[in-house]
Amino acid sequence: MRIILYTGKGGVGKTSVSAATGLLCAELGYRTLVMSTDPAHSLSDSFNMKLGAEPTEICDGLFGMEIDPFAEIEENWAAAKDYLTTLFASQGLDEVAAEELAVLPGMDELFSLLKVKQFYESKEFDVLIVDCAPTGATIRLLNFPEVLQWYMRRLFHVERYVVGTIRRFKREIFSVPLPDDAVFDTIQRMYANVDEMRDILLSSQVTTIRLVLNPERMVIQETRRAYTYLNLFGFHTDAIIANKVFPEEVADSYFSEWKRVQEAYLEEVEASFPNLPIFKVRFYEHEVVGIESLRKMAYETFGDSDPTRIFAQDEPMQVLKDSDGYALVLTLPFVSRSEVELYQKGDELIIRIGNFKRNIILPMTLARLEAVGAKFVEGKLHIRFADRRGAQRKAR
Numbered sequence: 471m472r473i474i475l476y477t478g479k480g481g482v483g484k485t486s487v488s489a490a491t492g493l494l495c496a497e498l499g500y501r502t503l504v505m506s507t508d509p510a511h512s513l514s515d516s517f518n519m520k521l522g523a524e525p526t527e528i529c530d531g532l533f534g535m536e537i538d539p540f541a542e543i544e545e546n547w548a549a550a551k552d553y554l555t556t557l558f559a560s561q562g563l564d565e566v567a568a569e570e571l572a573v574l575p576g577m578d579e580l581f582s583l584l585k586v587k588q589f590y591e592s593k594e595f596d597v598l599i600v601d602c603a604p605t606g607a608t609i610r611l612l613n614f615p616e617v618l619q620w621y622m623r624r625l626f627h628v629e630r631y632v633v634g635t636i637r638r639f640k641r642e643i644f645s646v647p648l649p650d651d652a653v654f655d656t657i658q659r660m661y662a663n664v665d666e667m668r669d670i671l672l673s674s675q676v677t678t679i680r681l682v683l684n685p686e687r688m689v690i691q692e693t694r695r696a697y698t699y700l701n702l703f704g705f706h707t708d709a710i711i712a713n714k715v716f717p718e719e720v721a722d723s724y725f726s727e728w729k730r731v732q733e734a735y736l737e738e739v740e741a742s743f744p745n746l747p748i749f750k751v752r753f754y755e756h757e758v759v760g761i762e763s764l765r766k767m768a769y770e771t772f773g774d775s776d777p778t779r780i781f782a783q784d785e786p787m788q789v790l791k792d793s794d795g796y797a798l799v800l801t802l803p804f805v806s807r808s809e810v811e812l813y814q815k816g817d818e819l820i821i822r823i824g825n826f827k828r829n830i831i832l833p834m835t836l837a838r839l840e841a842v843g844a845k846f847v848e849g850k851l852h853i854r855f856a857d858r859r860g861a862q863r864k865a866r
């Protein structure tokens with residue numbers, strides 16, 4: 471199966487490009503599902519037909535769906551939610567607020583994304599196109615499994631044991647309700663699902679991310695940042711879709727100035743993403759709604775290329791060995807060394823850039839060594855590891 475995620479700044483054309491790609495895939499004979507995980511759905515508007523929360527047939531071989539996050543929460547999180555609601559209510563919170571708190575921010579989208587795993591396993595479709603929320607939310611979402619993993623590793627295994635013991639012996643002395651097995655099972659199942667989903671999304675043979683942008687300053691900046699963070703978290707980006715490009719034939723003076731500006735920005739886009747193909751899509755004289763418009767968009771975007779192809783393959787994380795020892799290499803374009811903070815704690819390496827933090831569990835070879843320095847070589851961060859017991863742990 472092939473999974474393609476589209477993300478980009480708000481309003482750049484993610485939904486339209488997702489729908490168009492889906493249509494082209496179906497016309498090339500792939501059984502295709504286009505789904506949106508953005509809670510603000512607009513896939514129905516794009517296809518100009520009502521899509522349900524389950525795959526709805528649009529035309530031959532093409533299906534669409536708009537995930538209902540509330541139904542997903544009920545299905546995946548009910549026992550934990552009920553428990554947390556009772557827990558918060560027992561602490562004096564009113565019922566409605568307690569219920570709100572029982573679902574962590576971002577969890578609704580996380581459960582939506584779990585659908586990816588379900589379809590991957592069911593093998594019902596050859597291609598899955600995911601119309602994601604705008605970049606910021608998508609990156610937080612893609613990083614959520616790692617954050618969750620971190621908490622679970624530290625809290626959960628210990629806690630289940632402790633709670634089990636307490637429950638058996640001392641139930642009466644606690645004023646808070648304790649979680650029962652159904653709650654733990656729910657959490658454990660979710661954890662396992664999220665973990666497996668993460669593997670699917672990180673698999674370079676299956677999943678790639680495409681960044682949709684418009685030739686505008688702010689959009690390009692946000693896209694560059696998104697690309698850095700996607701690399702940081704190990705996701706594979708394989709193309710840029712530059713949408714809403716004014717076509718050649720624009721002649722009137724008002725738009726010809728815009729065209730000139732766009733051309734300059736397109737050069738910047740090309741310079742920013744030298745390893746990625748850039749598919750240009752023109753600014754149509756009308757909105758892109760309905761099968762006919764989407765088909766036109768799809769063929770003009772991809773031409774003769776099969777949109778399911780993996781257009782670029784860059785290894786975001788590698789371990790290199792040379793005479794000095796080992797280096798962990800991460801592709802992190804658009805970042806300077808001073809923006810990167812590194813901390814090592816045992817087998818864990820924490821990389822912080824701005825508001826984002828990644829906890830990398832180091833491979834065995836590196837875990838027994840220490841990070842002793844880091845430098846940038848052509849957009850790649852080389853973190854050097856050496857055997858220096860007792861060396862200063864914080865490598866800056």
Ligand SMILES: Nc1ncnc2c1ncn2[C@@H]1O[C@H](COP(=O)(O)OP(=O)(O)OP(=O)(O)O)[C@@H](O)[C@H]1O
Pocket residue numbers: 478479480481482483484485486487508512604713714715751752753754755756757758759
């Ligand atoms: N190449 C294009 N030419 C003309 N109109 C376009 C083009 N691409 C998208 N549009 C229109 O721009 C609007 C926004 O597009 P779309 O909904 O696909 O963006 P989005 O990135 O999904 O937005 P959101 O962030 O709100 O989800 C829609 O009305 C769409 O029809």
Ligand SMILES: [Mg+2]
Pocket residue numbers: 484485486508512601
């Ligand atoms: Mg959209």
